[in-house]
Amino acid sequence: MKKYIYSVFTLVVLLATPGCKDEFFDINENPNNPTEGSISPQLLLPTTLHVTAGRMATEYDWAAHWMGYWARSGSYGPSLPLENYNITAEYQRTQWTNASTSDQINLTGWYNNLFDINQMETKAAASGQTFYQAIGKTMKSIGFMYLVDEYNNVPYSEAFNINEHILPKYDNGADIYASLLAELDAAATLLASVDVAANPGIETADIMFQGDPVKWRKLVNTQRLKLLIHQSQVVSEATVAAEIAKITADGSGFLMSGETAAVNPGYAPSTGRQNPFWNAYKLTPQGGVADNFNRANNYILDKLASNGDVRYEYYFSEAPTPIQGNLYYGYNFGEILPSSDPYKAVNSSDVAGPGLAKSPTQSQWLFTSVESLFLQAEAIQRGWLPGDPKAAFESAVRESFTWLGVTDAAASADAYLAQENDLVDYDAATDKVRFIATQKYLSLVGINNFEAWVDYRRLGIPSDLPLSLNPGRAGRGIPKRLVYPQDEYSYNAANVGTQGTIDPQTSTVFWDK
Structure with a gap:
C-alpha cells in the first residue's frame, strides 16, 4: 500500500525538494527534511x-517521432515500441508519476507536479493569497489537460x-475538461480583482510573468x-458561445505577438541548472553533445525545404561533419539502416536548431505566441x-518566423506566403480549418x-504523414492514446479496471472523432 501511495499521489514530493535540484529551488534550510508548515505558495510556485x-518541452520526443518531426539517427538500432507502435503499460509510464530519466533536470510526472500545484492552491486559498490560488487553478488546467489528452479518463x-x-x-x-473550464473561470474572477500586495513574494516567485495579473x-x-x-x-455550440462570451467579457484578450509565456528561474550553464530544452537536446554543461539519438525526420x-520554407534551418542544425555536402540530413522514421550506411549522428541534423536552442540560459517556453495565434486563427x-x-x-505564420529568429523574418515570411502552393494559399484551400491546422503543424x-x-x-492532419518503416509494425498505426501505467493495474486495480481493456489502436480520447 505504501508503494501505491507514492506512485499515485507522490507524497514523496513533500518529503524532498519539489521538482528540481536542491541548489535550484531551496524551499527550506534543510531541503531533505522540510515541514508541512514551511512549504508556502511562494516556495512551491517557481518549482511547479x-x-x-x-x-x-522535453518529455514528448516520442510524439515528435510519431508526427514526422524527428527520427532515430544512424548511430542507433531500432527503438521499440517507439517504432512499432506496440504500446504497453510500461511505455511512457513516467508521464503519470515518478521522475524522468534525465540525469540533469529532474522533471517529475504530471501527478507529482499536480500534487504540488494542488498544495499551492489549497494553501493559498486558506491564507487569502488569491493570486497564487488563481495561478494554481490555471496550471492545474494545463496538467490535467495533458493527462486527459494522453489517457482520456483519469483520476x-x-x-x-x-x-x-x-x-x-x-x-x-x-x-x-468541463471542470477545467470552470476552474479557469474561477481563476479569471480571482485575477480580475487580485491584490498583488496580499501575495508575498509573487513578483519573484512568478518566474514566468513576474506577478503581472494581466498577463x-x-x-x-x-x-x-x-x-x-x-x-x-x-463540443456544443452553446458551450463555445458561453466560453467565448466569458473571454470577451474579461477584456484582457489572448497571448499575442511577442507574448510567449516562458519561465526562467535563473538558468545557468552548470549541472542541474541549464535550460531544459538545451540540456536535453543540445549540449551538456561540460560542452558535450547532449543528444545523438534524435535527428531530423x-x-x-x-x-519544408521543397516548399521554399527556410524554417528547417532553424528547427534543425547543420550536420557537424556533412557527407557529400549534405548540410541538412535526416532519416526515415523506423527505417532499419544497414551497418554499412555511412550516415551517423555526426553526419546529420540535430533537433536543437538555432531557432530553438539559443543558449543554456534562455527562458523555457511554456505556451508560445505562435501556438496562441494559430488557435485564434x-x-x-x-x-x-x-x-x-x-x-x-x-x-500566425509571420509570428512563427519572428519567434524562430529567421533572418529578415518579415521579408522571409512574406516571400513564403506569396507562394502559390497548397501549404500557404489560403484562398485556394477547400477545408480552411484543416489548412490552418496544417500550417500550425509546420510551425x-x-x-x-x-x-x-x-x-x-x-x-x-497532416493527411500524408508516413507510418513507421519498422518491419515489426504488423499493421499498427499511430497510437490514439497511451495505456495506463502498470502501477495503476497493480495498486488501483478495481478503479482502473472500470475502464475496460485499453487498446491504443482503437481506444480513443473523448474528443477524437
Missing part, C-alpha cells in the same frame, strides 16, 4: 512552473484527497480557447471569434510535439 515548462475529483480516497476513482475525460489573464483566456479547440469536433525536412475560421481568418492565419516542430499529436487525432 519550471517543471511544467520543462515537461512540455481527478479524488486525486489528491488521500485521507478519504486512497484509491481514487477515474473521472470521465469530457467531465474533466496571467491572457494565459487563462488562451488556455480556455485551447480546451475548446481540442474539443472542436464534439526526412518527411518534415523535405516538406482556427477559432476565427470556425466563426467562434470575430475577425478576418486569412489575416489571422498569415499573422510547432520541436516546440510543441504533443500538440501536433492532438491535432493529428482530432483532424487527421
Whole structure:
C-alpha cells in the first residue's frame, strides 16, 4: 500500500525538494527534511512552473517521432515500441508519476507536479493569497489537460484527497475538461480583482510573468480557447458561445505577438541548472553533445525545404561533419539502416536548431505566441471569434518566423506566403480549418510535439504523414492514446479496471472523432 501511495499521489514530493535540484529551488534550510508548515505558495510556485515548462518541452520526443518531426539517427538500432507502435503499460509510464530519466533536470510526472500545484492552491486559498490560488487553478488546467489528452479518463475529483480516497476513482475525460473550464473561470474572477500586495513574494516567485495579473489573464483566456479547440469536433455550440462570451467579457484578450509565456528561474550553464530544452537536446554543461539519438525526420525536412520554407534551418542544425555536402540530413522514421550506411549522428541534423536552442540560459517556453495565434486563427475560421481568418492565419505564420529568429523574418515570411502552393494559399484551400491546422503543424516542430499529436487525432492532419518503416509494425498505426501505467493495474486495480481493456489502436480520447 505504501508503494501505491507514492506512485499515485507522490507524497514523496513533500518529503524532498519539489521538482528540481536542491541548489535550484531551496524551499527550506534543510531541503531533505522540510515541514508541512514551511512549504508556502511562494516556495512551491517557481518549482511547479519550471517543471511544467520543462515537461512540455522535453518529455514528448516520442510524439515528435510519431508526427514526422524527428527520427532515430544512424548511430542507433531500432527503438521499440517507439517504432512499432506496440504500446504497453510500461511505455511512457513516467508521464503519470515518478521522475524522468534525465540525469540533469529532474522533471517529475504530471501527478507529482499536480500534487504540488494542488498544495499551492489549497494553501493559498486558506491564507487569502488569491493570486497564487488563481495561478494554481490555471496550471492545474494545463496538467490535467495533458493527462486527459494522453489517457482520456483519469483520476481527478479524488486525486489528491488521500485521507478519504486512497484509491481514487477515474473521472470521465469530457467531465474533466468541463471542470477545467470552470476552474479557469474561477481563476479569471480571482485575477480580475487580485491584490498583488496580499501575495508575498509573487513578483519573484512568478518566474514566468513576474506577478503581472494581466498577463496571467491572457494565459487563462488562451488556455480556455485551447480546451475548446481540442474539443472542436464534439463540443456544443452553446458551450463555445458561453466560453467565448466569458473571454470577451474579461477584456484582457489572448497571448499575442511577442507574448510567449516562458519561465526562467535563473538558468545557468552548470549541472542541474541549464535550460531544459538545451540540456536535453543540445549540449551538456561540460560542452558535450547532449543528444545523438534524435535527428531530423526526412518527411518534415523535405516538406519544408521543397516548399521554399527556410524554417528547417532553424528547427534543425547543420550536420557537424556533412557527407557529400549534405548540410541538412535526416532519416526515415523506423527505417532499419544497414551497418554499412555511412550516415551517423555526426553526419546529420540535430533537433536543437538555432531557432530553438539559443543558449543554456534562455527562458523555457511554456505556451508560445505562435501556438496562441494559430488557435485564434482556427477559432476565427470556425466563426467562434470575430475577425478576418486569412489575416489571422498569415499573422500566425509571420509570428512563427519572428519567434524562430529567421533572418529578415518579415521579408522571409512574406516571400513564403506569396507562394502559390497548397501549404500557404489560403484562398485556394477547400477545408480552411484543416489548412490552418496544417500550417500550425509546420510551425510547432520541436516546440510543441504533443500538440501536433492532438491535432493529428482530432483532424487527421497532416493527411500524408508516413507510418513507421519498422518491419515489426504488423499493421499498427499511430497510437490514439497511451495505456495506463502498470502501477495503476497493480495498486488501483478495481478503479482502473472500470475502464475496460485499453487498446491504443482503437481506444480513443473523448474528443477524437
